[in-house]
Amino acid sequence: MSAQTSSSTAPATTSSLNAGLIWFDGRIVPEAEATVSVLTHALHYGTSVFEGIRAYETERGAAVFRLREHSERLLASAKILGMPTEWSADDVDRAILETIRANERVSCYVRPLIWYGAESLGVNPGRNKLHMMVATLPWGIYLGEDAVRKGAALLTSSWRRSSGDIMPTKAKAGGNYVNSVLANAEARELGFDEALLLDKEGFVAEGSGENIFFLQGGVLYAIAHSVNLRGITRDTVITLARDMGTPVEPTMATRDELYTADEVFMVGTAAEVTPIASIDKRPIGAGVAGPYALAMRERYLEVVGGKVPAYHDWLTFVYD
Numbered sequence: 549m550s551a552q553t554s555s556s557t558a559p560a561t562t563s564s565l566n567a568g569l570i571w572f573d574g575r576i577v578p579e580a581e582a583t584v585s586v587l588t589h590a591l592h593y594g595t596s597v598f599e600g601i602r603a604y605e606t607e608r609g610a611a612v613f614r615l616r617e618h619s620e621r622l623l624a625s626a627k628i629l630g631m632p633t634e635w636s637a638d639d640v641d642r643a644i645l646e647t648i649r650a651n652e653r654v655s656c657y658v659r660p661l662i663w664y665g666a667e668s669l670g671v672n673p674g675r676n677k678l679h680m681m682v683a684t685l686p687w688g689i690y691l692g693e694d695a696v697r698k699g700a701a702l703l704t705s706s707w708r709r710s711s712g713d714i715m716p717t718k719a720k721a722g723g724n725y726v727n728s729v730l731a732n733a734e735a736r737e738l739g740f741d742e743a744l745l746l747d748k749e750g751f752v753a754e755g756s757g758e759n760i761f762f763l764q765g766g767v768l769y770a771i772a773h774s775v776n777l778r779g780i781t782r783d784t785v786i787t788l789a790r791d792m793g794t795p796v797e798p799t800m801a802t803r804d805e806l807y808t809a810d811e812v813f814m815v816g817t818a819a820e821v822t823p824i825a826s827i828d829k830r831p832i833g834a835g836v837a838g839p840y841a842l843a844m845r846e847r848y849l850e851v852v853g854g855k856v857p858a859y860h861d862w863l864t865f866v867y868d
């Protein structure tokens with residue numbers, strides 16, 4: 549019964565995520581072969597950067613939504629961490645498209661990751677090689693169908709959003725996400741759908757993986773905050789709202805301003821547009837998914853699904 553001994557079987561390396569074929573340092577390999585050492589620097593210190601991207605089914609086959617912006621943000625995250633990457637945005641775009649094609653996906657979530665390898669341990673990452681992989685996964689509605697239909701229940705987290713002088717919050721870096729994991733876990737353990745994170749002064753920052761909007765008196769307020777990720781969905785929703793004739797104002801807000809808003813909703817690549825029914829048990833508006841949020845969700849899904857030619861510039865058709 550010694551903890552030091554174990555059977556000779558290696559741990560399973562295939563997840564239950566059905567990732568299929570993975571782009572791994574330039575080669576397409578089955579998921580079971582896309583493995584790394586347990587001494588990987590990124591595993592110990594969170595020294596990785598990643599993206600979350602979606603490809604949607606359209607009449608012309610799969611299309612990746614705002615591919616170039618995501619590839620550029622991935623490389624910007626690497627730059628913030630001081631990672632000496634040699635990949636260009638073109639390389640990242642190509643790797644993503646190649647992976648989707650190799651798996652013959654019609655729609656999927658795409659997860660590229662750049663990380664420090666296992667050449668040396670210790671905080672100094674200098675001697676570690678950089679690696680890149682791209683996985684594609686089937687991934688449905690982020691917070692579940694119920695949250696979209698009824699509106700999600702948010703809990704203001706006891707964990708504050710890291711400030712920019714503590715963590716580089718504009719980088720989508722692995723280590724940063726411990727903050728999100730803790731906040732999301734707390735909310736779920738207490739029976740809520742998702743966490744709302746405030747900054748250290750008490751201003752609304754973002755969700756664990758979403759940016760926040762609220763509607764008040766016919767104006768759409770986009771939470772603008774220095775600690776938030778520069779959300780690509782946020783940018784999309786601002787454009788769609790203005791094109792629908794809604795005035796949009798970037799703003800800071802406190803949690804109580806959200807309590808009394810007509811509507812609140814969250815946006816993100818994974819979350820798409822998710823209406824909020826309550827925050828800290830206080831109903832928002834009528835305490836259901838708001839009509840504006842639902843209309844925005846519908847518009848967003850039309851746009852990403854290629855149904856609105858005016859926005860085709862945002863789509864990269866995978867099989868053209």
Ligand code: PPE
Binds near residue numbers: 728755817
């Ligand atoms: N803030 C955070 C902290 C964040 O992680 C995301 C994306 C956003 C805002 C919205 O950004 P954008 O996707 O560019 O609109 N969160 C990703 C990871 C979610 C996960 O659970 O993993 C995502 O939505 O893909």
